[in-house]
Amino acid sequence: MKIEGFELRRVGLPLVSPFRTSFSTQTARDILLVKAVTDEAEGWGECVTLGDPLYSPEYTDGAADIMKRYFIEAIANVTDANGVGQALHKFKGHPMAKAALETAVLDAELRAEGRSFGRELGSARDVVPCGVSVGIMDSIPELLDAVGSYIDEGYVRIKLKIEPGWDIEAVRAVRERFGDEIQLQVDANTAYTLRDARHLAKLDDFDLLLIEQPLEEEDIVGHADLAKMLKTPICLDESVTSAQTASAAIRLGATSIINIKPGRVGGYLEARRIHDIAVAAGVPVWCGGMLESGIGRAANIALASLPGFTLPGDVSSSNRFYKTDITEPWVMENGHLTVPTGPGLGVAPIPELLEEFTTSVEWIAV
Numbered sequence: 001m002k003i004e005g006f007e008l009r010r011v012g013l014p015l016v017s018p019f020r021t022s023f024s025t026q027t028a029r030d031i032l033l034v035k036a037v038t039d040e041a042e043g044w045g046e047c048v049t050l051g052d053p054l055y056s057p058e059y060t061d062g063a064a065d066i067m068k069r070y071f072i073e074a075i076a077n078v079t080d081a082n083g084v085g086q087a088l089h090k091f092k093g094h095p096m097a098k099a100a101l102e103t104a105v106l107d108a109e110l111r112a113e114g115r116s117f118g119r120e121l122g123s124a125r126d127v128v129p130c131g132v133s134v135g136i137m138d139s140i141p142e143l144l145d146a147v148g149s150y151i152d153e154g155y156v157r158i159k160l161k162i163e164p165g166w167d168i169e170a171v172r173a174v175r176e177r178f179g180d181e182i183q184l185q186v187d188a189n190t191a192y193t194l195r196d197a198r199h200l201a202k203l204d205d206f207d208l209l210l211i212e213q214p215l216e217e218e219d220i221v222g223h224a225d226l227a228k229m230l231k232t233p234i235c236l237d238e239s240v241t242s243a244q245t246a247s248a249a250i251r252l253g254a255t256s257i258i259n260i261k262p263g264r265v266g267g268y269l270e271a272r273r274i275h276d277i278a279v280a281a282g283v284p285v286w287c288g289g290m291l292e293s294g295i296g297r298a299a300n301i302a303l304a305s306l307p308g309f310t311l312p313g314d315v316s317s318s319n320r321f322y323k324t325d326i327t328e329p330w331v332m333e334n335g336h337l338t339v340p341t342g343p344g345l346g347v348a349p350i351p352e353l354l355e356e357f358t359t360s361v362e363w364i365a366v
C-alpha cells in the first residue's frame, strides 16, 4: 500500500446539550477528521483532541499543526499502520494526533484487505453494552431527570461526572431514586487531592463500580495510596498514556480497572497492547469516549468487543451528543450497540452531511 496524501477536515457538530465536567463545559465539538488516501483504498481517523488543552496537553489546532509540520512527512513512505507507530515513535507526546493518523492508515489497510477493525483487533462479541456519561448539572432534579431518561433509553451503566461540591449528594440522590441495581460509577477527571480521601471514602456507601481518575494525571503514587483508603475500586483514565504506564500503574496498585481511550494512548494498536497487559494482570478494562462522531465511535465499538472489555464503556448512541451524526447514526438496541463487520471501520461519512458540517478542508500530498 502506498500513501498518496492526507485530507485534514474540520467538522463542527453542536451538542444536543451542554456537557459539563470538572475541567470544562462542551457545547459543540470542532472535530479534526483525517482521511488517508492510498493507491489501494481510503481510510478515516478521528482526532479526539478538545479545542483547548484542558483534558490533556493536546488541542485540536496543535494536533493539525504537528501533523502538517512533522508527522505526515515522517509517515509518507510507510506501507501499513504498524509502520505509522514506528515512524512517529521518535516524536515525543501528541498521542491523539498520532492515533488519528494511525487509525486512518489502519482503516485504509483493512478496507483494502476486506478485514474489519473488530477482526483485526481480536473482537470476541457481536454486540457491546452501552454505558452513558452524565455531566455535572445545575441541580439534583435536573440530574435525576437526565439519569431517568438514559435508564429509560436502556443504558446499562450510568457514569456521573463529579467535582468537589457535586459528588456525595448527587450519587446519593441517584441511588435513592433509581435503587441499588443500576450499575453506577463516577468520574472526577483529576478534581481531587489526597486531602480529600476521607471525603471520597463516603462514596464507599453507594456500591459504585469504580471511581475514575480522582487525582491528577501524574500522581500514580497518590492513587496507590488512595486505593488503600477506599473500598471503591480506582480506575485510571488520564494517567494511562501507554502500555508502559498501564503496566506501572497496575504494578504499583494505583489502578484496579482501566479506562482505555485509543486517542489518549496513541492509537488502537497500543489500546490492544494495554488490553492484553490488563487481561494478563486480571484487570478489567472498558472503552472510554471523547464525544466521538460516528467515525471514532465505530472504532471504539470494535475495540469494546475485545474479551477483556468486561465493563460497559462510554459507548453510547449517536444521539447522546449529536442531533445529526456525520455517519449513519449509531442506535442502541436493548442497551447494546452492534459491532460493525464491514471492511475497516465498516462505516464512512455520508458525503452530504460531511459537507454540511465541514468548516475547513486541507489536502497534504506526500
Ligand SMILES: O=C(O)CCC(=O)N[C@@H](C(=O)O)c1ccccc1
Binding pocket: 021, 026, 050, 055, 132, 133, 187, 189, 237, 288, 289, 290, 291, 292, 314, 315, 316
Ligand atoms: O461518551 C462519551 O463519549 C463521553 C465520555 C466522557 O465522559 N468523556 C469525558 C472524559 O473525561 O472521559 C470527556 C472527554 C472529552 C471532553 C469532555 C469530557
